Amino acid sequence: MSGFWIAMFGVGSAAFLAGIGSSIGVGIPSRAAAGVLSEQPDKFGRVFILVVLPSTQGFYGFIAAMFMMMKVGMFGGDINFDMSVLEGVQFLMAALPVGILGLISAIHQGLVCTSGVELAAKQPEATMRVVIFAVMVETYAILGFVTSFLMINALG
Amino acid sequence: MNKFKKTRALDTRYAYACGVIRAKETKLFDEKRFERFISSEDARELTSALHDSDYGPYFRNIDSPHKYEDAFLEARVDLFNEIENLIDEPKFMRVLRGRFDFHNLTVLLKGKIADKDFTPYCSPLGSIPSEELTEIFKEESYNKLPFYIQETIETGIEAYFTHHHNLFLLNLSIDREMAKFLTTYPENDFLCEYYKRWVDVTNLKTIIRLFFLNRYQELALFALLQGGFIPKEEILRGKLESVENLSLLYHRTVYSSLLEYKESFSGIEKAAESLLLLYLRSVAYESIGVEPIISYLFQRENEVRNIRLTFIGKINEVDDKVIKERLIL
Numbered sequence: 004m005s006g007f008w009i010a011m012f013g014v015g016s017a018a019f020l021a022g023i024g025s026s027i028g029v030g031i032p033s034r035a036a037a038g039v040l041s042e043q044p045d046k047f048g049r050v051f052i053l054v055v056l057p058s059t060q061g062f063y064g065f066i067a068a069m070f071m072m073m074k075v076g077m078f079g080g081d082i083n084f085d086m087s088v089l090e091g092v093q094f095l096m097a098a099l100p101v102g103i104l105g106l107i108s109a110i111h112q113g114l115v116c117t118s119g120v121e122l123a124a125k126q127p128e129a130t131m132r133v134v135i136f137a138v139m140v141e142t143y144a145i146l147g148f149v150t151s152f153l154m155i156n157a158l159g
Numbered sequence: 160m161n162k163f164k165k166t167r168a169l170d171t172r173y174a175y176a177c178g179v180i181r182a183k184e185t186k187l188f189d190e191k192r193f194e195r196f197i198s199s200e201d202a203r204e205l206t207s208a209l210h211d212s213d214y215g216p217y218f219r220n221i222d223s224p225h226k227y228e229d230a231f232l233e234a235r236v237d238l239f240n241e242i243e244n245l246i247d248e249p250k251f252m253r254v255l256r257g258r259f260d261f262h263n264l265t266v267l268l269k270g271k272i273a274d275k276d277f278t279p280y281c282s283p284l285g286s287i288p289s290e291e292l293t294e295i296f297k298e299e300s301y302n303k304l305p306f307y308i309q310e311t312i313e314t315g316i317e318a319y320f321t322h323h324h325n326l327f328l329l330n331l332s333i334d335r336e337m338a339k340f341l342t343t344y345p346e347n348d349f350l351c352e353y354y355k356r357w358v359d360v361t362n363l364k365t366i367i368r369l370f371f372l373n374r375y376q377e378l379a380l381f382a383l384l385q386g387g388f389i390p391k392e393e394i395l396r397g398k399l400e401s402v403e404n405l406s407l408l409y410h411r412t413v414y415s416s417l418l419e420y421k422e423s424f425s426g427i428e429k430a431a432e433s434l435l436l437l438y439l440r441s442v443a444y445e446s447i448g449v450e451p452i453i454s455y456l457f458q459r460e461n462e463v464r465n466i467r468l469t470f471i472g473k474i475n476e477v478d479d480k481v482i483k484e485r486l487i488l
Contacts, residue, residue, distance in 0.1 A: 031171050031447070038178020117174060118446035121181035 006091025007075065007084050013095035014071045017151065021064025021105025021144075028057025028113030035120040042124070049123045049130045053116040056137045060105035060112075063148040067101040070155045090158070097154035104147030112140040170448045176245035177447055180455045186213055188462055190488050196466065197482050202227070202473040209466070227470045231463050232283070239284050242456050246449060252286060254344055255456065259285035260292075261337040264308065265330060267296045268315055272326070307344075311336040331381050342386030349442065349450045353457075356413075356438055358387030360431040362394065363405070363417055367427060370402045425485060432487040436461060461487055 036050040071094055076082045119133030188196075199205040202224035209218050217230035243252050259282040270277030281289035287304070295301060301309050311333055318332035319325065338361075341354040365382050369375040379399075385391045389409070399405055406418045417430045439457050442450040465486045472482035 031174050034171070034174035035178035035181075035446070038175040038180070039182045041179055042182030114446065117177075120178060121446055124178065124182040125185050 005084060006086035006088045006094075007082070009088060009091030010071065010075050010086060010094035013091075013098035014068045014075075016095070016102045017071065017098035017105075018061075018064045018068040018102075020102035021067075021109070022061045024106035024109030025058045025061030025064075028060065028109035028111075028116070029054060031110075031113040032057070032116040032120050035117045039120055039124040046123055046127060049127055050120045052134055053119040053123070053130070053137065056116055056134070056141065057109045057112040059141060060109035060144045063101050063144060064105045067098065067148060067151045067155065070152065071098065074155055074158055093158055094155075097151050097158065099151075100147040100154070101144075101151035105144055108140050108144040108147070112137050112144075115140055173246070173449050173452060174447050176449075177451050179245060180451050184455060184458075187458060188212070188465070193465060193469070193486055193488060194483070196469050197472075197479045197486075199469075199473060202470055205469060205473050214466070224470070225474065227467065231467060235460070235463060236283055238456070238459055242452060245452055248449075250346065251350075251449065251453075254341060254350060255453070256284055256286040257341055257344075258337060260287055260308065261311065261333055261340075263287070263289055263292055264311055264315070265333050267292060268312065268319075268329060268333075269326065271296055272319065272324075272329075307336070307340050311340075328381060335384055338384035338386045347449060347453075349448075350453055353435070353438060353453070355387050356435060358384045359389050359414060360417065360434060362387060362389065362391070363409070363414055364427055364431055366394070366399065366405055367402055368424070370399075370405075375399065429485065429487055432461070436487060 032050075032054045036054050039046055039050060072078060075086065075094070115133065115137045119130060119137065122133055123130045196205055196208055199208055206218050206221075206224045206227070209215060214230065214234055217234045218227075220233075221227070221230050239252075239256065242255070246252060263281045263285050266277045266280045276293075278289060278293045281292065283289060285292070287308075292304075295303050301312055304312075314336060315329050315332045319329040322328045338354075338358050342351065342358055362383050365384075366375065366379070369378055369382060379395060383391045383394060389412075397404070397408060399408075402418075409415065409418060414434065417427060417434060419430070436458070439454040442448075442454045445451055465488070468485050469482055471477075472479075472485070
């Protein structure tokens with residue numbers, strides 16, 4: 004078996020896992036926001052920030068996947084099909100931090116943001132405080148992305 | 160008390176409904192608003208004060224403040240329908256509307272016994288429409304009803320006829336069946352715990368009342384409800400001889416505040432409702448799940464009760480201080 008396909012599996016995992024996390028993470032506060040907006044349409048601006056925050060993990064996963072594709076030569080036309088299994092596994096391992104951390108952190112960030120959306124309905128002035136809490140969760144997604152980025156960079 | 164498992168952390172089915180509810184919660188009347196209502200000159204002024212609230216549309220249709228019950232009934236019908244649309248789960252609504260079904264059963268059974276039409280006294284809030292229930296009673300086609308209601312009718316009639324046509328025992332029998340239904344049927348831990356607390360509180364109130372009437376030994380077996388956290392058997396085994404025994408037995412439970420008021424019925428009622436309200440408000444920090452919706456429904460019911468008390472007070476020219484004392488805030 005060629006290591007190239009293992010590397011491709013890694014590329015897919017980074018985008019796929021983080022993307023799943025973001026879609027769940029955005030989905031939950033979106034529903035809560037729709038509920039709040041049905042009663043208080045003027046709160047759109049406040050709840051929008053909270054709804055979009057968990058979408059960033061999906062982007063991190065996508066960017067990491069792009070880096071990996073560049074590394075295997077997919078954009079230059081010089082694709083390394085002869086990659087060893089060990090190299091392929093290295094790519095897969097590099098994809099895991101951004102993928103798994105993205106998946107988990109986006110869901111939890113979504114829950115924090117849902118609470119924030121509900122808080123926005125009751126105390127609009129406190130919304131930005133919840134954004135700070137949501138950003139705390141984001142930190143770990145960023146750490147996952149940076150780890151993946153460094154690992155990909157270290158690959159030959 | 161926490162013998163039930165916690166809410167599932169990712170039960171996101173009600174996220175939309177929770178958003179709606181959190182926005183609606185901002186419109187619940189706070190203590191200051193009630194103080195303003197109480198300070199109204201009379202019931203007419205109170206009606207005007209309600210015009211700019213969610214109750215406004217209902218009060219605009221009535222020509223006299225004395226018809227406040229009609230307005231509240233209409234508001235409650237809309238509230239239950241709205242919650243039904245938000246929850247969209249028939250099993251939940253059957254439990255939330257259950258107590259009105261049992262009320263309607265009591266009314267229609269009494270009507271059947273008295274051979275009179277008591278349909279106007281039925282509540283429109285039950286899960287079975289009162290017209291349908293009346294028709295079933297008229298035709299005596301009880302098999303069209305859910306099994307738990309058929310059972311209630313059977314036990315109610317049995318209690319009435321085996322105890323020398325005693326309507327009081329018919330009431331107690333239906334209450335017992337209602338408690339059994341509410342505490343065993345719910346699949347939601349929060350609702351189940353609420354009703355268990357409700358049974359405990361009702362039992363403690365009943366015991367105090369029975370002691371006051373000197374009829375505890377005679378009626379405890381019939382009057383106490385089953386299904387609470389404090390088992391009925393445990394209370395009966397305790398062979399209570401006075402209210403003081405009760406205080407000694409349960410002063411370390413969450414119900415201790417209720418037992419402090421054993422000298423005043425209104426105090427007991429208020430403490431009991433406050434205890435239940437406190438439990439309902441404990442879900443203030445839950446962001447998803449069905450709990451905030453259930454909590455909102457009961458809080459709105461409490462709000463209606465408070466405004467109704469204010470109306471009664473104003474119509475009967477009760478002192479503002481006394482009205483405020485009776486409100487459960």
